[in-house]
Amino acid sequence: MANEELKQKLEEELKKKSKTKSKFYFNDLSKILDMKPREAKKIITEMVNEERLRLWSSGSTSMYYLPGYGKSDEEEQS
Numbered sequence: 001m002a003n004e005e006l007k008q009k010l011e012e013e014l015k016k017k018s019k020t021k022s023k024f025y026f027n028d029l030s031k032i033l034d035m036k037p038r039e040a041k042k043i044i045t046e047m048v049n050e051e052r053l054r055l056w057s058s059g060s061t062s063m064y065y066l067p068g069y070g071k072s073d074e075e076e077q078s
Contacts, residue, residue: 006033006043011052014066023056023063 013032014024030040044064047053056063 003043003046006035007047007052009033010043010047011066015069018066018069022069023065025063029064 010029010032014029017024026037026040026044029044030037033040033043035043044053048055048064051067053064054067056065
């Protein structure tokens with residue numbers, strides 16, 4: 001599957017799941033992509049660079065979310 005197809009697949013799945021959960025662990029994303037972590041990291045990093053995904057970190061935990069779904073960084077800090 002081409003990278004763009006994988007990115008669209010990931011976005012669609014996250015939109016479906018965003019009704020119940022707004023942030024996702026890296027392992028959740030690699031399972032959706034059905035890829036090994038090293039391969040999935042390339043796709044996920046591209047999506048973050050393209051601002052199709054955002055990275056959220058509490059300092060000890062890193063999670064990813066779709067912009068516009070769930071609470072933004074600004075909302076969580078207030």
